[in-house]
Amino acid sequence: MQTLRLFAKDNGSFQRAARIIRAGGLVAFPTETVYGLGANALDSAAVNKIFIAKERPAWDPLIVHVTSRQMLETVIAKPPAQFEDLFAAFMPGPLTLVLTKKASIPDIVTAGRQTVAVRLPAHPAAQQLITASGLPIAAPSANRFQHVSSTTAEHVLADLDGRIDAILDDGPCRIGVESTVLDLTGEVPVILRSGAVTREQLRRMLGHVVIADPNAVWRQQEGLPSPGMMSRHYSPHTKLVLTEGSEIALAEAVQKLCKRRLGALLPTEWKISAAEAFDWGQWEEWSTLASRLYAGLRWLDRQKLEIIIAPLPPEQALGGAIRERLLKASGGAMLAGKIMVPGS
Ligand code: TXA
Ligand code: MG
DSSP states (O other): OOOOEEESSSSTTHHHHHHHHHOOOOEEOOOOOOOOEEEEOOOOOHHHHHHHHOOOTTSSOOOOEOHHHHHHHHOOOOTTTTTHHHHHSSSSEEEEEEBBTTTSSSSHTTTOEEEEEOOOOOOEEEEEHHHHHHHHHEBBBBSSSSBOOOOHHHHHHHHTTTTTEEEEOOOSSSSOOOOOOEOHHHHHHOOEEESSSSSHHHHHHHHHEEOOOOOHHHHTTTSSSGGGGSSSSBBBBSSSEEESHHHHHHHHHHHTTTTTTTEEETTTTOOOSSSEEEEEEEEEEEHHHHHHHHHHHHHHHTTSSSEEEEEESSSHHHHHHHHHHHHHHHSSOOTTEOOOTOOO
16 A cells, blocks of 8 residues: 655645545544544444554554544543543643543444543644544554654654555654543543643642552553553664663663663763764753654664663653653663663
8 A cells, every 4th residue: 555645734635634534544643742543433444444554452442532522522421520620721632531432432442441532632733634534533653563652754654654545744743752641430530641741730630640550560461451551662673771860870871781782862961972872852851852752762773773771751740751651662671770681
């Protein structure tokens, strides 16, 4: 299959992309977090193509993207009390809510669950595509399963060229890490994935919020609250080693590994020489580091290295989301301040 490259700025691109969605095809499109791989959420056969293109297992459910409260109500049953404040404060935006689904959403979207993950993206191109299609769009991140997510059209094509009908290119994504996923179906809201809507913000609004413990998930993969929490995710092909986030800790680790061909996600002002360094941005400027994270991992992955090394940001604002992604990308290879070299 030839993948059609459409540019958001060109006349007619949205109509062409919407026609493909309505006809049951796959279109990758930008959101403010990462690129998504979209299909008509009401069409099981179309959604099935997403799983095939990504090589994603059928047990991992998808997020349904909508543009309005009205469209949202075609997808979800009556939401719980906390929903109104969250909707007013964060939607549209990088927040996905897990709610009880309506029968209109086919089982393949939710992997047979009675709940559905929904999001209103803030990106104008995503909104325009959904509006032009007139349909809710099911979309996971536009990457091969377990690989690093895509924040540019080039990343999408590197993983999915020839496997999808079209890509709508509107340049790089602003935030760069996936949306916060918040489950509202239990007694207490549970954060299943950290993102740009931070735990601090959610706690201020909701009071008690539980953070799903990925370690518990690593211990027991059965009955996961969110199947996508499985350990390895967002991964480069090269081994990834993590250090606690300080210049000294990274320098020590680099020295220890000096005989290996090494590349680093390196904060701009840190003076450390590695074989290859990706200039990641100023340490503590978490939004810059988030927006450059996946581009950095993908670039380092192309440099034929033995090991990629990266410092872990603290649990602070978007730092927490970056930290979670890096831990999953490494399969949890760094524990309690000690580095652990996978496979050695
Ligand atoms: O920013 C984002 O969320 C991007 C853009 C494209 O919107 N999408 C994205 O989708 O990251 P994906 O499929 O890569 O991640 C969705 C996560 C997965 O971890 C999945 O297991 C979880 O949400 N999820 C989806 N439906 C769920 C449900 N009903 N219950 C619990 N978790 C669910
Ligand atoms: Mg994903």
